[in-house]
Amino acid sequence: MARKQARPSATRQVTLEPLQITCRACGSRMRMGHHSHRTVTTLQGVTRLTLKVYRCRNTACPRFHQPTRPEEEGGWALPHGEFGLDVIALVGALRYQQQRSIPQIHEDLLRRGLVLAQRTVTDQLYRYEELLALHLADAQRLRERLSEQKQVILALDGLQPDVGHEVLWVLRDCGSGEVLVARSLLGATENDLVPLLEEAASICRQLDIPIVGVITDGQRSIRNAVAHALPGVPHQLCHFHYLREAAKPIAAADLHAKKELKKHVRGVRPLERELEERTDEEAEAVRHYCLAIRSALTDDGHPPLDADGLQLQERLKAIDDSISRVAEKRGFPTTGLSTTAPDHDRAAGPAGGTRSGSGAVPQSHRELLGRPLPMLPGHGTASHQQ
């Protein structure tokens, strides 16, 4: 039946990427194939999902050209579902825990800002019932759906529509998006979760597909339950949070290093002002160096992977190296300048006065060169150490 009401447009955009981009069949690095889009209505609003779909490029691989979708996708909505799992969980909770009628649930959802027809509420309730009815009896269907899978990466999502509501726990396979177990539980303790994980493990045993990893948000009770029910199975927390936590001490040191580095390249502006009147080649060159420093100072990295301070240090070093090369070519004295590479010794000498007038490196340039670059502890070459 055609939709009577236009679906409201998305209020936010989220891009999802696979956490693992090595092929699960052959281990080679997959490449981005295409973007796929989905619009999902959750209790938070309408979200436009952009999904980066990867494919194995190894022609000898059994999964050659097979799409690999982001693991997180299934945590948003069921395959082909337009409504989030949280909406389904809420509809189920209102129906079965609070014995509300469909019109009452519909009203509740409208009050929360969702735009949907009453018939859609009924559909979501069916989805909820189907989810909870998933049973070992479905092993045949799962066997078909998972037949091409050599392994299961289990994701565990707990959806609690409101405080006090039961939590809808969904255990799914990240590779296929198939839900293995779904239960609505009042609690979220280790003892509540262990049976769910054991049920998933037993399904996988029946299908003879090993669970090779678990992805959760890592609450303590969940961590304990996974350790108990799936001993020895690697438990992966969300990559982003994991990385951010691990990088904290490095990020702090890097921030400090960046601050210190910046102190040494202040005063670019006065140099530029000094050159304002000049149009000769040399002034032009110095201006370009100033510009390069300016842009090095304003470009931010993307921590934690691209550390700001390290990036700045690399760029300043490149500028410094370039200036050294120029100085060497022109016989400019390198005293004070990075007292560096041994081959500078030749150029150093008393050559400072050999050029004068417009040919000489301007005083301002020397000042710029004369500032030694501080090194980040443990990084860079010894040649810059004073």
Ligand SMILES: [Zn+2]
């Ligand atoms: Zn492959």
